[in-house]
Amino acid sequence: MSGRYEIRFSGSGGQGLILAGVIFAEAAAIYDGINAVQSQSYGPEARGGASKSEVILSDGAIDFPKATSIDLMLALTQEACAKYCKDVKEGGTLLVDEDFVHDVPAGDYNVIRLPIIRTASEAVGKAFVANIVAIGAIAAITGRVSREAVEKAVLSRVPKGTEELNRKALSAGYELVERRTV
């Protein structure tokens, strides 16, 4: 259990959050050599409904693969935020999309608001890369996985011909956080 770090990606089915979790876990486990597992939970709907994907990082073995005491949670929709934020631990971080999540339940956690979906659709040019923007932001906030590993993992999972778009989305995600802390 030493050094266990729990991340939850949540939003609406179809936003690519399961893929975001897979990419993040792959960056950690394959490219950075950190113990990581990824799991997911979704309803029977093909699109819509609250959807979540979880990544556990640890220095030791990871037996229980689900998040129960979350260090960092992403919520891209109001529904997902309301449904899943109860598991964020005291002193943890709740990262929400500032345009789509207005009502953040009170809790003993830090709240970070970033325009993730707007950045994807306006600055990068395609709303569907919001999940990659989110990966960049989360990698920057946690600092647990190297940027090189994240970039390799993203490029190995996205369709051919979209590499430039996704690289741009990833950088935009990092910049959202870096700009904020300057």
Next chain:
Amino acid sequence: MTRVKLLQGNEACAEGALYAGCNFFAGYPITPSTEVAEHLARKLPRSGGVFLQMEDEIAAMAAVIGGSLAGCKALTATSGPGFSLKQENLGFAMLTEIPCVVVDVMRGGPSTGVPTGPGQSDIMQCRWGTHGDHPSICLTPAYVEEIFSETVRAFNLSEKYRTPVIVAFDEVVGHMRERIEIPEPGAIPLVGRPRPTCPPSEYLPYDDSRGDVPPMANFFEGYRYHVTGLNHGPDGFPVNASPRIHTDELRLLRKVEGNRGDIVRFAEHRLEDAEVAVFAYGICGRSAKTAVDQARSEGIRAGLFRPLTVWPFPEEQVAALSGRVRRIVVPELSLGQIVLEVDRCAKGRCAVEGIHRVDGDPITPAQILARIREAL
């Protein structure tokens, strides 16, 4: 480096099948098992194998039996409702001694139930789902690497004993991704079915005079024989007479029960001096390992028995364990199935109690830890 991957449990199952030499898959997609078929649909045709999507699960099981009779290592994968549909043909394969592997990725049930949530309530169906007395081998991996290696073992046992083998794991381990290093070819030995050495004219497909597992000829290689779901004699034709039916049924059971030492596999964690034991498989086994470690850090002498073979049930091991501990806690994603087997083997030597959950979420380490604490 390329052998190290982040794989989903279902993908590891498909990779394990390929490693074992599986060259025939027939199935019908169903959540949460679909990725097994999806992965093999991409990979099998490239390596000269056959991938068939059938009209339903009944036909898929029938196709698997045909594929195996033709000499293929055959696999199907399904989940709850589909597993129910396969039962009749599964019984046929047991009586006719046709090797094959059936993967059941367990979700909530009965009926359509909870397609995207984990369950373990098919576990008695894995033992008794098809009618009549019959042998059953059922393996229950909990880690992605274990799904790979136990799928290989399932093929080996199936070929060695000429009987269907079930690999049963839940949605959580089927869908989760974990790092896995795929073994080099040859690192895990592979087993093929016993083959006849006599000429076709002398071949008797169910001749048990030289052992409980008769040699099996492949169709289309000159050995012509009859295969029937009726009880049959050494030549494969129906026999409706004593004592053949009785002795042959006993032989079928003996193939499995008489080889427990080879078939029963399990993992133990911190049981040496344990006062409280947890008996758990699949995702519950993972939760229990965390709970046991947490209990130990509180000074509680807890340990874990995690079966990798649920059928045949590890009777001797559980009996011995029940004589050493005060209590066995059995977390399972059903309303009380495998706990009854543990209780049967404990024979009152220690207390046995279940933790049961069927709401589509796994039992957490905290739930198990609370029960371990109460046990003292």
